[in-house]
Amino acid sequence: MKTASLAKIAVLAVFLAAAAALYGQMNPYFTAVNYPAPQGSLMVMLLPDLQRARTGPDFLTTMGMAEYGITPRWTAGFMIEGQKIAGLPTTYGGMRFNTYVQLFPRDHLLHFTLYAEYEDLNQAALYKMEVSGFGGEDLSGPLSLARRAPARTFETRAIVYHDWGRINATFNFITETALQSPHENNFGYVWGVFRQPRWMGEMGEMASMAGGDGPAPPLLSAARLGMGLEMLGALGDTRQFGFYWGREQQYLGPVFSYAWSRHWSLRVEPTFGLSDVSDPFVLRFGLSYTIGDLAGKLRRVFARGN
Secondary structure, three states, X not given: OHHHHHHHHHHHHHHHHHHOOOOOOOOOOOOOOOOOOOEOOEEEEEEEEEEEOOOOOOEEEEEEEEEEEOOOOEEEEEEEEEEEEOOOOOEEEEEEEEEEEEXXXXXXXXXXXXXXXXXXXXXXXXXXXXXXXXXOOOOOOOHHHHOOOEEEEEEEEEEEEEEEOOEEEEEEEEEEEEOOOOOOEEEEEEEEEEEOOOOOOOOOHHXXXXXXXXXXXXXXXXXXXXXXXXXXXXXXEOOOEOOOHHHOOEEEEXXXXXXXXXXXXXXXXXXXXXXXOOOOEEEEEEEEEEEOOHHHHHHHHHHHXX
């Protein structure tokens, strides 16, 4: 029964990914944040996750995201998420609003970035944008009650990353503060190492940095493939900070990206739960689309209309 439900959810995940053919490119990770969006560029993403639950039925959770590069170092965006638990109706999970700023224009050793996010979610929201605190996150109570119960949070990240040619290393330290009583602080982390593809399409400053700005290779080419590793986990709370492996979620998985064209990119990450309270397996997809110089394109469109 559980295998049949998982197969039905997988079909829905593939359908949603295919239907997202209006969406784009971002940094190569699913949870870690590093590069700001190039100035004037809009990145739109669809991120479905197929999750095998530790307790209860398996589920599909999906996030839509849009980010815009306001300046070369300042990015802002929003996210909307929902989920389909096997045997239950599709449920809206809420919205997130984020912004992040790279502190210094040129960092020779490490790039430092500060990130802030307001999460206007409900307790049925299950997308793993991060994990923190103690315990699992599977739905434990009735869905009808969970989707009416608010789970508003303010999240901050201290981000450092560095590039060695096409190799990127990134670390995020995450703090989540509940905006409802008792206003607890939970902590988490994510790190990743990734080898960018030789050709990355329309990635503005990111493509130039990685040496990928050149003629497009054949559609099926290793030059379009990137690969790496990502790990995310919890670090307790203000009362107990640190690694308590049996009580915290921890996940590890390889991440792969493929640049279909100058605008389109696909990412896949099979992620494995490492601790007793982690979901055993999450299959993550990312389909993204980049529009460079959005303001200039809009001006030209309106100019032609006049």
